[in-house]
Amino acid sequence: MARVTLLYFASLRDAAGAASEPLETAAPDLVALYAEAQARHGFALPVERLRVAVDGAFADWRDAVRDGSEVAFIPPVSGG
């Protein structure tokens, strides 16, 4: 089990009802971690349309979930 903090932005935050949440998870990698959060909150965005960041840097979805890390799910951006 790993303890992580999940960060939600934009429509994901609205759907989760929170900007962040602590989580204890057995998810082996970041894809599985998103699937877990998606199931719990009913996120409409499929993982293919998201990027993921760990501790403030873009990461690979196949990376393992590190204990103590902060994981951000990044919906499609719309700055500018």
Added chain:
Amino acid sequence: MARVTLLYFASLRDAAGAASEPLETAAPDLVALYAEAQARHGFALPVERLRVAVDGAFADWRDAVRDGSEVAFIPPVSGG
């Protein structure tokens, strides 16, 4: 004979030693008028590299010389 005022700019003005000069001319068209001024002042720029304006508007080199007009010889521009 037509009385005209010639306007010189940039290197043409330096070569002519004046920004403008009154002239009485028998030149039939603007090309011939430039040839006259060129011969008198030794302008290095050939007519092919110039444009010509009459009374503040671009004109055609084959236009006749109009009595009382102001004729400007426009060397290659270099603004910007």
Added chain:
Amino acid sequence: MPSPRFRIADAPFDIAPLHARLQHERAGACASFEGRVRDHNDGRPVRGLRYEAYVELAEAEGARILDEALARFDILEACAVHRTGELAIGELAVWVGASAAHRDAAFEACRWIIDEVKARVPIWKHERYADGEADWLHPCQTDPSEP
């Protein structure tokens, strides 16, 4: 320490210091871009909007874009700022500038930077429409209808 080349601003910002940052004795050309809040998007009347950013990552990714632009184009300096928070119609949302000896590089770099910022920096736009609805914009790809 000079100010960073890319910055998230949570309040209106001055462009004069950004222009000043681009000045350089060898700079003959400076191209800049302002993105402002329009009164419509995709034909729908817009009343106002809010930008939200993942600030830490946005500033890191923005800095990377500016570094890449300095390596990729023959420019002397470049910088950009993106707003977050509530913005009214006409307010400045993003500013990009690039200076170079020649105008080709200045224009190309400025255009490239705004395109990359829109595509890569974690910032999200929440639009409020005249009909009372509101929505997050999560474009499927770079949206050609965007300013």
Added chain:
Amino acid sequence: MPSPRFRIADAPFDIAPLHARLQHERAGACASFEGRVRDHNDGRPVRGLRYEAYVELAEAEGARILDEALARFDILEACAVHRTGELAIGELAVWVGASAAHRDAAFEACRWIIDEVKARVPIWKHERYADGEADWLHPCQTDPSEP
């Protein structure tokens, strides 16, 4: 009467009112260009320069270029100013701006206007070099080494 879209300025000019002129509720994008006096031209150190214009014709031809830009590109507004007189290194020589709903048109129009101004408007540059020489620039065609 609004100020003309193209103007010759015989003294330093403010860009704030030019930016203000480009504002428009439907304008999401504004691209602008500044041309400044560089410290070198074609590898030769430059100490300063002077621009001279045939003002009457320059303002007429400049206005024509801006009108053509408004017809040719999907832009909302555009304007430009070109300096004459003595300019020091770093001084602003020319400013061009264009606003549009979308950034493509704003960038394209801004770039087109500066290219046309350089090619068509009767303004001449007289450069003073560090070695004491000075010369009028009469390029054979649009000089790719220009900023």
